[in-house]
Every structure is written in C-alpha cells, then in structure tokens.
Amino acid sequence: FVWTFDIWPDAVYAYGFPRIAPLTLFLNHLIRKVYRNSDHILVSSRKFIESIRVYVADRPVTYAPNWLVEETHKVSGVRLDTSRFNFTFAGNISKAQNLENVLLGWAKTRFVIPVALNIIGEGSSLKSLRELVERRSIPNVYFWGRYPSDQVEDILRQSDVLVLPLMADPGIQKTEPFKLQTYLHVGKPIFGIAYGSIQDIVEMNGLGICAAPNHPDEIAAKFQEMVPFAEKCHKEVAERSRMLLLSRFDKEQIISRILSIMSK
Template identity: 25%
Template sequence: MKILIVSQYFWPEHFRINDLAITLQQLGNEVSVLTGLPNYPKGHYYQGYSKTKNNDEKWQNISIYRCNMRPRGQGSLQLVRNYLSYAYQAIKKSKILEEQNFDLLYVFGVSPLTSALPAIYLKKKWKIPIILNVQDLWPEYVTAITGLKNSLCVCILDKLMRYIYRSCDKILISSKSYEQSIQRYLGTSSDKIMFWPQYATVEKVAKSKVLFDEMAFHIVFTGNIGEAQGLDIAIETADMLKDFHVQWHFIGTGRYMTKLVAMVKQRKLEKCVIFHGWIPETQVPQYLASADAALLILKDDDVFKMALPAKLQTYMACGVPIVGCVKGESKRILLEAEAGIVTDEISAAGLASVCKQFLTCPKERYDRLCKNALAYGKAHFDKQVLIEQLIKEMRVLKDEHI
C-alpha cells in the first residue's frame, strides 16, 4: 500500500508515530509523511531547519514533506497560531503530492486534532479513505488543559470535532473509554470506531542498567512532562517522603518541566528528585531495569479518567510494577492486570500512601506484580498483533474505495 501519514509531529521530534512509520515501511508499504518543521517541545525550530529552505528529506527510506508552519513559541496565543498554521500550510504543501496516487491517509491524532483537516481536504480531493488515530480526546482535552469555558469557543470546537469525526472512515481509539464521547458526534451507532491501543516500542531485555543509589527506593517516570500528568503532586510527595530514602527519576521533556524544576529547587529536593531530560527510547529499558517501581499519574479530570497513557505499555513491557495515582480506565487496567498498587486519590497524600505500601511490600507480592505486568503487556499490547490488525483494516478500507 501507498500510505500518507498526516501528522503535525514527526522525526526528529520524539513521538510514537515515528516507530509506526518505520514498521509499516519495513513491512513492504510505501510510506510518506506530511508534517511541519520540527519545533517540539521547546517552541523553536530545530537546528538545520528554517522557513527559508526546502526542508523535505528522506529518513529510514520514508519521504518526509515539511510545510512552513509557525513554531510553538511561548504562550497560548502562539500555540493556537502554531496549530492553525500547520492545518493551513499542510494543505498548501500537499499540492506537490498530487501525482503520487496514495491508497490511504493516516492521521496521528495527538493534540491538536486540527491536524486532521489537511487529511480531510486530501480525502475529498483524491477520493481515498482516512484513518484517524485518536490519542488525545478533543474537545475534552482542550477544555481540561486550558479551563476554557467560553460558550462560543466551546460551540465552535464542538462543531469542528463533529466535522472531523464524521469525515473519517475509521477512528482508532487508544482507550475504550473514548468510544462514548466520539460516538455522540457520529449521530448513530457506527462501526467506524475501533479500539486499537498503543503498543510498547521497547523490549524488556536491557543490556545494562543505569547505576542508581543502592540505598534508595527508585521510582521512574518516563514520557511527556506536561500539565496533564499532574507531576506537581509527585514533587509534593517527594517532599513528604524525603526521609524515607525514596528517589524520583523523571525521564523526558515538556512544557511543564521548568515549573517542576523550580519546585524542586524551592523545596531543596535536588538529592531525591532527578531530571534526566530526554534520552533515546532504546535506552529507556536501562533506566526501568534499575527502577523499583514506575510512576503512572494523571490530573483529576474527567477526560484523563478516560485516558490510557502509552507509558503504561512501556512499563509493562519492561516488567516494572507500577505506582498508580489514577482514576478511570488506567486504574481499571492496573487492577485487572494486578500489575501495581493504585490509588484514585489524586493528591500528594494518596500518592505517598501508595509509595509507603511499596516500601513495605513483601518480596513474594512484589515479584508477582513484576510478573503480572510483563504478562499483561504481552497479552494485550503486543506490537506484532496490533500491527497486523491495523494493516488488515487498512487493506479493507483500500479495497472498499477502489
């Protein structure tokens, strides 16, 4: 198949769509990507990229077409401009792709879902199907993060999402809890929606471990450091547990990191809270191999109750028991898997309680949690099985549109 991935984010930015694109290409498909100039998360263009040059390139035999979108910059207004400029500029850029005869469009639906608009334009122009992979549930995600209450803005977002969801031929959801929210935009019962969870992009076997302090209990968090994660609670908990020899390791970057670093300095927690920054995904298992537990936390909001963060699959693939401070779908999975200790009291006190349970956990129970995490991940989030499901759906859609 000839597949065009439409995604505001792509390599050298670090998103899971990179792995999917490589995998589809390696399986014999011809994959191209319509994306923007890399600028996430710091908000300025990466070195070597600019609006004044042709930024199209090849990576892993994948053709990348980059539109001249605005960088994220700083502040909400700049972020909105960034979102809208990608949608507009990607449509302009698509003119050079008209003769390529793609079979299918695949939209990687992290925020913003306005990134689906260029794909909808191309669907109507080229008469080919769209698969939308919903990672962040809109408009709920927007209102949760921004606190947006303006009725006119909410109404506009609502109509926009109805248009986007109804324009897609297949909607992949990373959490089963998303289905009801999306279904209301489709109007009638539909087979458009398919549960397709994220898979782990790391392997359990680590060639080596990262050397941590042997005297401490180590909790590792990996992934985006943004507002949705509620990591300020983790810093407060670190302060509460600073006499319990607990060390916290944060791996990743994001817009919220500056605030967390300031909190750590203000509370003088530098010895028990360590920010490792971004590391290559291939090295993540080395950190998790040295972890006593992995942290899964989300803010206390209805939209995050429905979410199933991709880091959960990574933790399970590495056989690490999970410190859960979550509600809803994530809590349900952790309890079903018996892969960690979880509280739905989203507070420093709630998280501290779970950590203390880990500190006194009998070895037999601890080993069982590790084993359960690995087994559940393999049974439910296996990469090969999920990729086969996706390719099957792609072929069905392609054949229906011939």
C-alpha cells in the same frame, strides 16, 4: 477511517482551549462532522468510546491501542543508588504529567528505608518543579535530565517502582499513555497516580497501586504502600506485564485487527 489517540474536545480543553461560545460551538461542530463522515472509528483507549458516542451513535468503534516500539537498548550513563529503594518517572515533563502533585505527595512521605524519586526527562514544567523541590526542601528527589530513548529502559530496569502520573482532567484520564507499554516491557511494579484508564489497567491486572491525582496525602500514603507491594509481588508483576503485552498490546494482533476491518 479515523484513528483517535487524543479524545476531543476533552483534551483540547485540558490544554487551555477556552470554553466559551462561539468557540465551543465551532469545536463541537467540527468533531461531529469528522465522526459522521467516518465509516469506522479506531480508538487507542477503551474509555474514548463513551465520549465518541456523544457525537455519533451509529458508527462502529474498534479498540486499537498503542503497541511497544522495539528498539536496540544501550547501557545508560545513569547508575541509580542500589542502596536505596528507587521510584522512577521517565518521560515528557509537562502539565499533563501532574508531577507537582507527585512531589507534594512525596514531601509528605515517611519511609523507614532509604528511598529516591528519580525523574528522567525534560519539558515545560521542569524548571518550576526544580524550584518547588528547592523552595520546600523536598528530600531525595533527583532530576537526571533527558536521555535517548534507547537508554531509558536501562534506567527503568534499575528501578524498584515505576511512577505513572496524569493530571486529573477527565479527558486526559481517559488516555492510555504511550509510556505504559514501555513500563510493561520492563515489568516492574507501577504506581499509578491517576484514575480512569491507568487505574483500570494497573489495578485490574494486579500491576501495582493507584492514588487519586489531586490528593497529596493519599499519594504519600500509596507511595509508602508501594514498597511492601513491590518487595512481595515483583515476580508476579513481571509475568502479568508480559502477558498483558502479548494479549492486549501486541503489535501484530492490533495491525491484523485493523486490516481485517479494512478488508471488509
């Protein structure tokens, strides 16, 4: 059995692996060998299946996504300003999260109400993002730093909209990021700055609005559309999120599916 959580070679190229021979030939040979020596392949995203079929057409593939990791939650030291409409991103701050385009889009917004963009976390891109905000004088952006995972839910629950961005690379866009389950558990409207898997899940389940990840003008427009959407649909989104966790991302169902395959 192979359980795929990042789709190769797409993800490898996205993080800088050079697309030159003989490296690409070796990588393709390695991937093909792994899949051809597997009896069954599990995938954490449905969009991985099309990429795997390029390497092997006759192996069974089963969707087995991430599930929510339950933990005891604590009150955070972060208290968001309730007089503002709060957009919040929480997670690793790296190139893959595409936060530079998020900030460029945010800089173009023209809200008629007080707003805030809260960024929770640390990572390799944090310094450059702080410099971008300072250099362009982008207003109402708050970097809160890193907080323990058991405090993040409290921060998300104080928010009005949860921001879920990914870089535009095709391999990255096929993933279903782990933070999605946390966002669903909180049950707040989601602004997906992505296409691919995130767009499918968010839009097909009525959880929010999505924008193209490489178009700051569109990101700005959709930021503004999220305000009336969240005010009108927050109760429906909470219920749809709960049902999606129970039907698609339930730990017991996923493990049972895997064990059933193994037993055969």
